[in-house]
Amino acid sequence: MAAANRLSVAKTYKIYIDGKFPRTESGRYFPLKNKQDAVIANVCRGSRKDFRNAVVAARKAQAGWARASAYLRGQILYRIAEMLEGRIEQFVAELQLQGRTERQARKEVEIAVDRLIYYAGWADKYQQVFSSVNPVSSAHFNFSVLEPTGVVSIIAPDDSGLIGLVSYIAPAIVGGNTCVALASESLPLSAVSFAEVLHASDVPAGVVNILTGFRDELTEQFASHMDVNAIAWPGDGRKMARSVQTLAAENIKRVIARPKIDWMSDEGESPYLIRDTQEVKTTWHPIGS
């Protein structure tokens, strides 16, 4: 029986790179405050170098993750949902800490669990929906399949702590991509706790990397990195939108802007969101004449 006046233990919120929880290499932090202006946590203010390290980890993990069977990827996504389900109370409390009502928070976490289940189910199906056998006029078996675009950088929506992030990460990784995600700047805590869920879910190191930090400082890095194949982001702000696509053009990065989606609703989940970070490969295989 704990003493009534027991001093609680606060969590150090760290970033998640390559299956590890380092502090930002920069040593910087920003204080997250509640409505009463009390500090809830000192959050890592991730740096460009953190991002570059995360991209290296994501690239290293990508080929192996893409090679994993669809069945396995589906099970791992399901496992993430199971782990999150078991920690619903923790996430609800954390969202409340960041200003959500209990009802809002509970709904958000429950939808997040269900969203993971939704995408787990797509793992071995989207290929069947989106691939094709093409009846060419020559002696070839010609078919088109989807393959992951590669490393995806993600700017999670700022207006939700969990559901936005989950709704971006799940469709990217279920399709064999690896990713580096920037958590909501104003609601960063759930992202770090979600990294802990991922860590306990057999997601291979480097498949998902999560940073916390300032969007204004890091978005351009997420857009410009030459070893990132796609950037998925909310596309908010005309000036930032121009900057993101201008920088992305340097390596013809795919720019996936998802403005005005209500992630709490059914429009927040679709196999077309998986397809956004897929490439179509067409193979001409000889069949003899």
Place this chain on the structure above:
Amino acid sequence: MATPENKLAFDGGWAYDPAPESTDHISLKKRYGLFIGGEFVAPENSRYFDTINPANEQKLARVAEASEADVDRAVKAARAAYSGVWSRMPAKERGKYIYRIARIMQERAREFAAIESLDGGKPIRESRDIDVPLAAAHFFYYAGWADKLDYAFPGQRAKPLGVAGQIIPWNFPLLMAAWKIAPALATGNTVVLKPAETTPLTALKLAEVIADAGLPPGVVNIVTGAGKTGAAIVNHPGVDKIAFTGSTNVGRIIQRALAGTRKKYTLELGGKAANVVFADAAIDQAVEGIVNGIFFNQGHVCCAGSRLLVQESVADEVVAKLKERMETLIVGDPLDKNTDIGAINSSMQLEKIQSYLKIGKEEGGEMHQSACRLPKKGYWCRPTIFTGVAQSNRVVQEEIFGPVLAIQTFRSFDEALAKANNTPYGLSGGVWTDKGAKIFKMTQGLRAGVVWANTFNKFDPTSPFGGYKESGVGREGGLHGLDAYVKLGAR
């Protein structure tokens, strides 16, 4: 020295006689205006430029140079046709118009082929057997999609985007016009298309076909001009989508220019495809594939097999056979039915290719060219290979867009794959082996949008085409090619 003549001298002094395609059946006007709102109109500033035959440097016609104001007229015509007619028309009727284009193009196929070879320099054998039939087939294929879009996007309703601005290159002028226009029309969009400044004629002939097919005025508008005209299309606020085929550098400029706008875009850009030949391949067949991969259309092909990766144990044999085969390639008059390699498209492109030949030698590569004679007038380049080149050499990394092949060797499968993938591009690739499983292992590993096994440079309207990495965004052709021209929403 072996020449095309004595190589084929099986029992004496046998040589090819000239076999030129006749051009008396084609009609070209002296001067072409802009095709806007269903008719040819003069450019507002009355400026015209010459389009020449690159095989003899003679002028073929004068062509209008569209200004910003002309582009604006074209976009407005396209918008009016979109809102007034095309987007409201029953999809079945839309499809029937597109079928008409395909049929008329088939009827006039020989004329189109001859003009394509005159204007662009490609061998008549290719324009006649590949470019024009494929262009007609492309219209025929997409015509049928017009009323079947509900089946293309499960669970979604596909709506047109509006006005599509389309900019195409000079290597497959008519075929690229078909690749752009057919899916745009089938999905209910209207079009402003700009052909390349060195090869505008078949697009203008296509305008005639479109008029003959009775398409409502303004559904397809064709504006000629160079980079400034293209920029006017890209930057026009009334355009909803940009489809571009061309170099990665220009693609980058376009992607930047569209930043901060709501315009959708697809980019089909450059390539540096590896043709991977394993020791267990049918060697003679592979040599034919290498030749087709790099010398097809003078190497002016974004998906050309411009790198050969050959397994070390058969490298000497393959290179020797390749050199022999190169001697039999006939370089010359594009209109001659025996010609294998036609004229380089423009003096500018010839200079670019020649600068790469110099670079390749300076980098330490060993250059070999066939010994063929070249015509005195016109722009020509002998089939060329470089051996002894390193992965970091510019002739290995950069797109030359000419009949120039960089040859490297490899020992293991993994080495071949690593080298094949080691460029910023990812458009296409080829693999030659007798083993089916090895084909699949290689085609799975290649980071490229189109992979040919024991063949190369094959195209079909049903077969999606487009690149990974810096080779572009989006697909053209097939079911997946529809996606570029629609916005999806819930049913």
